[in-house]
Amino acid sequence: METSCSLLGCGTDDDDRSWGMEDYAGVLPRWCPGCGDHGILTSVERLLEAEQLAPERTVFVSGIGCSSRFPHYLKTYGFHGIHGRALPIATGVKLRRPDLDVFVVMGDGDCTSIGAGHWIHAVRYNMNMVALLLDNGIYGLTKNQTSPTTPQGHTSNTQPRGSYLIPLNPIAATLGVSNASFVAQTADWIPAHVYATLQAAYRHRGFSFVRILQRCPAYTADLFEEAVRNPKMIEMLVHPDGVDVPELDKIFTQKRVHDPKDLDTGRHLAEPADKIRLGVFFRDESHPRYEELRHQRVHTAQEKIARMNQEFDKYAV
Amino acid sequence: VPEHTVEIVSDSGEGAQKCGQAFGMVSAKMGNGVWTVEIIPAEIQPPPREPAGASGNRIRIGTKPVTNWGDAAHLVVAFNEQVLVARHRLEALHEDAIILVENMWKTHDDEDIRRQWVEVMDELSHASYRIIEVPMEEQCLTITDNPRRGKNMFVLGLLSCIYGRDVELIREMIRTQFRKKAPDVALRNIELMDLGYHWAEEHLDFRVDVSIEKPDTAMIVMNGNQALAMGAIASGMELCAMYPITPATSVSHYLGEIFEEFGGIVHQAEDEIAAAGVAIGSSYAGKVAFTVTSGPGLALKTEFIGLATMVEVPLVVLNVQRGGPSTGLPTKVEQSDLLACIYGQPGDAPKVVMAAATIEECFHMVITARRIAEALRCVVMVLTDANLATGVQPFARPALDPRWQAAPIDLSPVPEGAQPYGWDPELGLSRRFIPGQPGGLHTLTGLSHDENSKVAYDPESHERGCAMRSRKLAVFQETLKRPEIYGEDTGDLLIVGWGSTRGAIEEAVDRARAEGQKVSSLHLRFLSPLEPGLREIFAGFRKVATIEINYSDRLGDPHISAENRRYGQLAWLLRAQTLVDVDCWTRVPGEPLRPMSILEGIRSMMPGGRS
Numbered sequence: 001m002e003t004s005c006s007l008l009g010c011g012t013d014d015d016d017r018s019w020g021m022e023d024y025a026g027v028l029p030r031w032c033p034g035c036g037d038h039g040i041l042t043s044v045e046r047l048l049e050a051e052q053l054a055p056e057r058t059v060f061v062s063g064i065g066c067s068s069r070f071p072h073y074l075k076t077y078g079f080h081g082i083h084g085r086a087l088p089i090a091t092g093v094k095l096r097r098p099d100l101d102v103f104v105v106m107g108d109g110d111c112t113s114i115g116a117g118h119w120i121h122a123v124r125y126n127m128n129m130v131a132l133l134l135d136n137g138i139y140g141l142t143k144n145q146t147s148p149t150t151p152q153g154h155t156s157n158t159q160p161r162g163s164y165l166i167p168l169n170p171i172a173a174t175l176g177v178s179n180a181s182f183v184a185q186t187a188d189w190i191p192a193h194v195y196a197t198l199q200a201a202y203r204h205r206g207f208s209f210v211r212i213l214q215r216c217p218a219y220t221a222d223l224f225e226e227a228v229r230n231p232k233m234i235e236m237l238v239h240p241d242g243v244d245v246p247e248l249d250k251i252f253t254q255k256r257v258h259d260p261k262d263l264d265t266g267r268h269l270a271e272p273a274d275k276i277r278l279g280v281f282f283r284d285e286s287h288p289r290y291e292e293l294r295h296q297r298v299h300t301a302q303e304k305i306a307r308m309n310q311e312f313d314k315y316a317v
Numbered sequence: 318v319p320e321h322t323v324e325i326v327s328d329s330g331e332g333a334q335k336c337g338q339a340f341g342m343v344s345a346k347m348g349n350g351v352w353t354v355e356i357i358p359a360e361i362q363p364p365p366r367e368p369a370g371a372s373g374n375r376i377r378i379g380t381k382p383v384t385n386w387g388d389a390a391h392l393v394v395a396f397n398e399q400v401l402v403a404r405h406r407l408e409a410l411h412e413d414a415i416i417l418v419e420n421m422w423k424t425h426d427d428e429d430i431r432r433q434w435v436e437v438m439d440e441l442s443h444a445s446y447r448i449i450e451v452p453m454e455e456q457c458l459t460i461t462d463n464p465r466r467g468k469n470m471f472v473l474g475l476l477s478c479i480y481g482r483d484v485e486l487i488r489e490m491i492r493t494q495f496r497k498k499a500p501d502v503a504l505r506n507i508e509l510m511d512l513g514y515h516w517a518e519e520h521l522d523f524r525v526d527v528s529i530e531k532p533d534t535a536m537i538v539m540n541g542n543q544a545l546a547m548g549a550i551a552s553g554m555e556l557c558a559m560y561p562i563t564p565a566t567s568v569s570h571y572l573g574e575i576f577e578e579f580g581g582i583v584h585q586a587e588d589e590i591a592a593a594g595v596a597i598g599s600s601y602a603g604k605v606a607f608t609v610t611s612g613p614g615l616a617l618k619t620e621f622i623g624l625a626t627m628v629e630v631p632l633v634v635l636n637v638q639r640g641g642p643s644t645g646l647p648t649k650v651e652q653s654d655l656l657a658c659i660y661g662q663p664g665d666a667p668k669v670v671m672a673a674a675t676i677e678e679c680f681h682m683v684i685t686a687r688r689i690a691e692a693l694r695c696v697v698m699v700l701t702d703a704n705l706a707t708g709v710q711p712f713a714r715p716a717l718d719p720r721w722q723a724a725p726i727d728l729s730p731v732p733e734g735a736q737p738y739g740w741d742p743e744l745g746l747s748r749r750f751i752p753g754q755p756g757g758l759h760t761l762t763g764l765s766h767d768e769n770s771k772v773a774y775d776p777e778s779h780e781r782g783c784a785m786r787s788r789k790l791a792v793f794q795e796t797l798k799r800p801e802i803y804g805e806d807t808g809d810l811l812i813v814g815w816g817s818t819r820g821a822i823e824e825a826v827d828r829a830r831a832e833g834q835k836v837s838s839l840h841l842r843f844l845s846p847l848e849p850g851l852r853e854i855f856a857g858f859r860k861v862a863t864i865e866i867n868y869s870d871r872l873g874d875p876h877i878s879a880e881n882r883r884y885g886q887l888a889w890l891l892r893a894q895t896l897v898d899v900d901c902w903t904r905v906p907g908e909p910l911r912p913m914s915i916l917e918g919i920r921s922m923m924p925g926g927r928s
Contacts, residue, residue: 027771055758056752056753056754056757057752057753059602060760071760072760072771072772075758076758077758077760078759078760078761079598079601079760079761080760080762080764081594081624082620082621082624082763085621087591088590088593088595088597088598089594089597089598089601090598091584091586091591091594091595091598092556092594092595092596092597092598092599092600092601092602092606093598093599093601093752095556095598096555096556096598096599096602096603096604096606097599097602097604097752097753099753100602100752100753117588118587118591120587294584296555296577296580296581297580298580298725299579299580301719301722304550304551304553304722305717305719307578308550308551308579308717309717311547311575312537312547312714312715315539315543316535316536316537316714317345317346317347317348317532317535317536317537317538317711
């Protein structure tokens with residue numbers, strides 16, 4: 001990737017600029033007060049500052065939904081696309097411009113419902129990017145409709161007698177896709193854990209999928225209520241190769257050492273349990289990244305013309 | 318003779334198409350004018366010996382350039398009587414056609430097959446064909462254990478003898494085709510071809526001489542999808558994002574073979590929607606990309622095409638049309654996507670739509686499309702069809718120009734004060750920034766937005782955005798040339814066409830003029846925006862009508878009146894844009910229009926004639 005960067009004349013060696021958190025802030029967010037998105041935005045700005053990412057080489061791609069307003073509230077390049085289709089756009093960006101840092105922000109409807117097909121294939125492509133699933137278990141922007149991750153029995157405008165099905169499990173689903181490379185879960189009410197998870201995701205070389213559990217203050221305010229009040233409901237998956245935030249040890253006493261290389265245990269841990277598990281379920285950098293598999297050297301116009309003429313010779317009359 | 322039309326038909330999998338392609342290719346390479354049309358069933362391997370499974374190729378060759386597939390075949394080679402009778406029933410055979418038919422079925426062990434043979438021969442006996450039985454199976458068995466895989470080469474040999482083709486050239490083509498197989502494969506195929514040649518030499522009492530006038534300019538010969546692929550390379554685009562769909566897919570097959578040698582890649586996406594999204598992502602990041610599809614795929618890309626229009630990211634969409642609606646006629650030609658291309662997006666989504674009339678135009682239009690897409694920051698659609706996709710035709714070898722190719726991406730800082738949509742209020746045009754350019758930070762959005770790409774729902778911003786995206790098309794339209802009329806500038810009837818029907822329309826117009834009719838024709842390349850001067854041109858004629866391969870109601874059919882008649886798609890456009898009472902004659906036969914049937918259409922539409 002360094003090669004592509006220097007080819008494009010944007011190497012970082014001679015770059016003596018530096019950025020503070022405020023340099024990454026876009027327009028004032030218009031999310032509801034109390035929405036988990038605010039805190040996630042702050043964690044993302046912290047990450048950008050900590051990693052000193054050049055704003056012009058950073059691209060945030062989103063779909064449609066409350067959380068997909070994300071790019072507007074950052075000062076980087078951004079693409080607020082269409083519902084469910086953030087991943088194909090991000091794929092196109094990264095495929096032809098591997099020098100860019102690409103982040104994808106999706107809601108639960110975006111990623112696990114209308115865009116579910118792209119989600120599975122993005123995991124397979126395993127491009128080096130960070131995909132955030134901001135999962136509040138409801139459609140917020142369109143005003144309270146059931147999503148695939150809505151808890152069974154939860155009432156909404158489309159299922160006023162309570163949702164009929166057990167919710168889709170995004171972590172288990174992602175772990176089931178061939179080529180899964182980084183799969184983690186965190187929760188909006190534990191900012192230190194969100195930040196540490198984002199950092200691990202960014203530093204991982206491959207497709208980093210992070211599900212962030214959060215509440216919608218308007219429609220799912222009571223979601224995870226018990227876990228928010230009682231830290232014993234949370235089990236932290238910790239490992240030096242995953243996420244471990246020692247400063248949280250006093251509050252979150254339920255810890256389990258889980259080696260993220262262990263896919264079988266990761267899958268087992270992703271199944272529904274009496275506890276909410278946060279941390280890295282699986283991580284493996286050995287899978288090839290699609291943009292590297294498909295990398296092509298840049299050909300000059302004259303080189304192409306010479307080669308085209310050879311091709312035309314085959315069709316000559 | 319100045320021209321001749323031959324058809325080769327077999328069951329699917331017996332290789333009549335390969336044989337036809339080779340015959341067309343060698344004829345073109347020798348300097349004949351050529352136009353080929355594939356006869357393709359939708360299935361890979363339909364049941365054998367069924368009229369509906371007929372698979373093959375029609376090749377029309379001439380001393381002069383050939384512009385369409387003609388009316389009927391003068392010579393037919395059939396691998397069984399069932400596929401032969403299928404062509405007879407479609408009136409594809411000339412009344413005096415010579416038929417060469419495999420005779421193994423006549424004496425087949427199966428009684429039913431022998432009976433079917435007799436029935437077909439009886440049906441054909443009412444026409445004045447000359448039927449010659451050929452022992453293809455028996456002959457091929459002298460060389461191969463599996464004549465099913467070798468008969469097509471035997472037939473290629475027959476045709477080479479009849480038409481006096483350059484046998485050494487054919488041998489060379491066979492060697493190239495089988496270069497990846499064991500050496501004896503090519504050898505056996507050449508033996509089979511030679512066998513056919515000698516059999517014809519000994520047993521056939523006729524030869525066809527379509528003399529050759531070597532063109533004085535360099536020519537190449539390829540099919541329309543190959544031309545699209547080469548055009549994409551010549552345009553400098555380096556990403557083809559696609560999902561398999563007939564008849565568009567072979568563009569990606571060809572690119573899959575060679576694109577990487579040009580630094581390009583074919584990305585087979587998880588679906589049609591993603592293919593459009595990946596192309597848009599690449600274009601957004603500075604590398605203009607294209608997606609290639611057909612009707613059902615185009616329908617799925619609709620939302621992304623609307624997005625590209627809204628965020629003014631350049632995008633090239635190649636649409637190889639087939640019969641619709643829905644899955645329709647996957648392998649067959651139609652021109653019924655025109656209005657879907659122009660108006661298919663919910664909301665107002667102005668875009669450039671153009672249509673190729675020839676295989677040569679397939680090549681050049683992709684280059685033009687990329688340039689327009691970048692200059693106008695818009696979506697450009699290029700329409701071709703199943704006829705152009707698989708048809709083979711020689712054309713002038715393009716003199717490749719480096720300026721056709723996209724410039725390397727520019728990551729220089731954005732001038733201070735420049736806006737992501739810094740529209741020139743007169744022109745609607747603006748400069749685009751791409752990720753990596755310092756000073757250009759912004760977020761594109763499919764929501765209504767202002768010059769700074771900030772979400773803006775106020776009436777003024779939305780009106781302005783819509784106006785700017787539309788204005789640039791008007792500005793572009795002013796740069797287009799007035800289309801040239803084929804024939805006189807005035808007369809009784811002007812035929813307007815678009816796409817692959819051009820050659821057939823012009824041939825029909827020639828015949829109508831020879832009959833004394835005052836007919837001219839006009840062929841449009843740009844459909845959105847429409848080419849200039851149409852009202853003025855139309856004023857020179859008593860009547861204007863389109864000829865198209867799409868559905869329209871016919872006056873006189875039950876319930877059809879002037880108040881509810883649905884017109885052909887170009888006719889709708891022309892009526893709306895020019896306020897001229899444009900009529901139409903359209904058919905949806907799933908095959909290219911024949912000049913003779915167009916001529917009948919012209920006769921029926923002559924002012925004062927039958928309507």
